[in-house]
Amino acid sequence: xxxxxxxxxxxxGFANGTLTFVVDGPLDSNSTGAAWRxxxxxxxxxxxxxxxxxxxxxxxxxxxGVALYVHLRDRLFSDAIPFHARGLAGNFRLLLDEFPPDxxxxxxxxxxxxxxxxxxxxxxxxxxxxxxxxxxxxGELVVNLCRAMAHPRSVRWGDTWLVVExxxxxxxxxxxxxGFLVGLILAFQAAIPMKQxxxxxxxxxxxxxxxxxxxxxxxxAIILAGRSGSAFAAEIGTMSVNEEINALTTLGLPSARFLVxxxxxxxxxxxxLLTVFTNLFGLLGGLLVMASxxxxxxxxxxxxxxxxxxxxxxxxxxxSLVFGLLxxxxxxxxxxxxxxxxxxxxxxxxxxxxxxxxxxxxADGLFSITYYYLGI
Amino acid sequence: xxxxxxxxxxxxxxxxxEVVIDDISFVINxxxxxxxxxxxxxxxxxxxxxxxxxxxxxxxxxxxEGDDIARAEGDLRLRILRKIGVAYQSGALFGxxxxxxxxxxxxxxxxxxxxxAMTLLARMKLKLVGLGGFENYLPGExxxxxxxxxxxxxxxxxxxKILFLDEPSxxxxxxxxxxxxxxxxxxxxxxxxxxxxxxxxxxxIFAIADRVIMLDKRVKKIVAAGKPADLRDHSEDPRxxxxxxxxxxx
Ligand SMILES: Nc1ncnc2c1ncn2[C@@H]1O[C@H](COP(=O)(O)OP(=O)(O)O)[C@@H](O)[C@H]1O
Ligand SMILES: [Mg+2]
Numbered sequence: 001x002x003x004x005x006x007x008x009x010x011x012x013g014f015a016n017g018t019l020t021f022v023v024d025g026p027l028d029s030n031s032t033g034a035a036w037r038x039x040x041x042x043x044x045x046x047x048x049x050x051x052x053x054x055x056x057x058x059x060x061x062x063x064x065g066v067a068l069y070v071h072l073r074d075r076l077f078s079d080a081i082p083f084h085a086r087g088l089a090g091n092f093r094l095l096l097d098e099f100p101p102d103x104x105x106x107x108x109x110x111x112x113x114x115x116x117x118x119x120x121x122x123x124x125x126x127x128x129x130x131x132x133x134x135x136x137x138x139g140e141l142v143v144n145l146c147r148a149m150a151h152p153r154s155v156r157w158g159d160t161w162l163v164v165e166x167x168x169x170x171x172x173x174x175x176x177x178x179g180f181l182v183g184l185i186l187a188f189q190a191a192i193p194m195k196q197x198x199x200x201x202x203x204x205x206x207x208x209x210x211x212x213x214x215x216x217x218x219x220x221a222i223i224l225a226g227r228s229g230s231a232f233a234a235e236i237g238t239m240s241v242n243e244e245i246n247a248l249t250t251l252g253l254p255s256a257r258f259l260v261x262x263x264x265x266x267x268x269x270x271x272x273l274l275t276v277f278t279n280l281f282g283l284l285g286g287l288l289v290m291a292s293x294x295x296x297x298x299x300x301x302x303x304x305x306x307x308x309x310x311x312x313x314x315x316x317x318x319x320s321l322v323f324g325l326l327x328x329x330x331x332x333x334x335x336x337x338x339x340x341x342x343x344x345x346x347x348x349x350x351x352x353x354x355x356x357x358x359x360x361x362x363a364d365g366l367f368s369i370t371y372y373y374l375g376i
Numbered sequence: 377x378x379x380x381x382x383x384x385x386x387x388x389x390x391x392x393x394e395v396v397i398d399d400i401s402f403v404i405n406x407x408x409x410x411x412x413x414x415x416x417x418x419x420x421x422x423x424x425x426x427x428x429x430x431x432x433x434x435x436x437x438x439x440x441e442g443d444d445i446a447r448a449e450g451d452l453r454l455r456i457l458r459k460i461g462v463a464y465q466s467g468a469l470f471g472x473x474x475x476x477x478x479x480x481x482x483x484x485x486x487x488x489x490x491x492x493a494m495t496l497l498a499r500m501k502l503k504l505v506g507l508g509g510f511e512n513y514l515p516g517e518x519x520x521x522x523x524x525x526x527x528x529x530x531x532x533x534x535x536x537k538i539l540f541l542d543e544p545s546x547x548x549x550x551x552x553x554x555x556x557x558x559x560x561x562x563x564x565x566x567x568x569x570x571x572x573x574x575x576x577x578x579x580x581i582f583a584i585a586d587r588v589i590m591l592d593k594r595v596k597k598i599v600a601a602g603k604p605a606d607l608r609d610h611s612e613d614p615r616x617x618x619x620x621x622x623x624x625x626x
Contacts, residue, residue: 063497091567104503108509
């Protein structure tokens with residue numbers, strides 16, 4: 001917000017083809033804005049043969065005042081109009097000496113927005129490059145996980161348990177809440193049509209099947225992506241900005257072993273566990289609705305037993321295992337890909353969450369098809 | 377000498393219960409280059425952050441041209457802040473903006489200069505610190521020493537009366553560091569800017585300082601004050617002697 005402008009300090013007078021600027025008062029960052037516009041206007045209107053800059057009554061000038069002088073001098077120079085100064089104070093001259101004509105070389109690098117074709121090309125290239133990076137990262141991750149299996153003592157278990165605690169134990173309340181609400185909502189939504197056919201008992205089938213086979217693993221994974229995928233990306237991203245990743249690398253400690261393996265291992269451990277809790281609370285939500293419709297818990301449980309096959313539970317848990325791997329993997333990858341600066345960390349975090357959710361849904365689609373043909 | 381531009385009275389600074397600076401007083405005169413020195417951990421940065429109003433003193437006052445920076449609020453606080461420019465130890469440039477945008481930011485917010493004027497002015501500031509041509513670089517794309525100079529250019533954006541520099545020459549090569557010292561001297565002379573500089577580089581101290589104060593970690597007070605050459609040649613205090621003679625003892 002510009003501060004309130006004082007009375008004008010620049011007075012322009014035009015006589016015999018000579019434009020005279022008289023500065024009366026201080027020429028500082030408060031007054032120069034108005035003076036600048038005034039000077040430009042006067043030059044434009046009068047088309048002088050010569051210009052005089054009279055600073056006899058200038059009481060004070062800061063960088064902005066000097067900038068105005070430099071601006072006038074260089075502009076008139078390029079128009080081949082003589083420019084004279086009068087009464088420049090000693091320290092004004094001293095500062096002016098820092099900026100002889102042509103002192104300001106042109107910026108070395110121009111930042112122009114790319115053309116349409118260039119940006120299409122760049123986007124295509126970056127999508128392909130990203131696919132390649134994901135593939136390479138997956139390969140590296142698999143190798144590192146295999147190595148971790150072969151040499152369990154090389155794994156940093158301390159870090160791993162810390163991640164289990166932060167991403168798993170601390171996620172328990174939110175996972176329980178979401179699971180419970182999903183079960184509750186599903187049951188309520190189903191209650192309306194089921195009632196028309198007097199088939200309320202089958203709400204149990206619906207809740208049981210959809211929570212255990214589909215929604216439990218899916219919701220857990222999405223919560224994990226939002227809570228922990230983002231945290232992984234932000235943590236590794238900040239380390240990358242601070243050159244901590246470089247420090248690890250030059251110490252001969254590959255970032256994959258130090259940062260990625262503990263996070264991925266922890267996610268592999270905790271996602272199925274969290275999913276069990278989501279399922280449990282989802283079923284509880286269904287139970288509540290059924291109870292409010294007048295069914296006993298025993299009836300609900302019996303119906304669940306009929307509806308669910310033994311294979312449903314492990315197939316859901318296996319899915320969640322894969323989801324956990326994807327979420328942790330993409331979180332770490334985006335973190336490692338972080339560019340420069342604080343904004344880059346934010347971008348990585350976003351990309352981790354979005355990428356995680358997209359991968360979860362894609363994988364879920366693949367699972368549905370596979371399970372269908374396997375008859376699970 | 378005329379009225380002090382900064383007056384510190386019985387300042388005590390602490391983190392939680394741990395007192396770092398215990399009841400110190402000093403004044404800084406307009407136009408002088410004032411250097412705060414002392415060993416690492418003696419509270420230089422703590423004092424620095426109190427002077428620029430980031431931390432509030434536990435006791436005592438800090439007056440900038442008569443206004444208490446720690447207790448000022450609203451418009452008054454803004455007016456005090458416009459008198460000072462700060463270059464932080466790490467540079468603290470905004471990473472997602474080019475150098476030109478970093479310097480223009482404050483101008484855009486606080487002046488009504490035309491766009492062209494702000495760009496010219498920002499480029500002149502960069503030129504002053506020897507970064508002409510680097511307008512469109514991001515902080516991440518230039519070296520640490522260049523970032524420090526860019527930070528000084530940003531601190532000068534609104535032509536403050538007082539420039540605060542925290543360890544400006546730390547991490548710079550001797551030539552760049554000497555250039556920076558010359559720049560500080562030149563600005564103090566041409567613009568009449570008052571400099572408050574934290575540093576422990578001896579060559580810098582002798583090149584720029586009109587007056588210094590020396591803090592001590594153990595007693596938490598000022599153990600010496602005056603012209604650097606006087607302290608070097610005449611001080612009896614072993615801590616001061618050790619500080620000024622460490623170069624020769626190496
Ligand atoms: N944020 C903080 N919280 C607690 N103690 C601090 C903090 N910052 C500095 N200190 C302590 O205050 C003392 C002075 O630190 P500092 O002002 O940074 O010293 P200098 O800049 O002279 O090296 C040190 O003992 C340091 O441990
Ligand atoms: Mg410090």
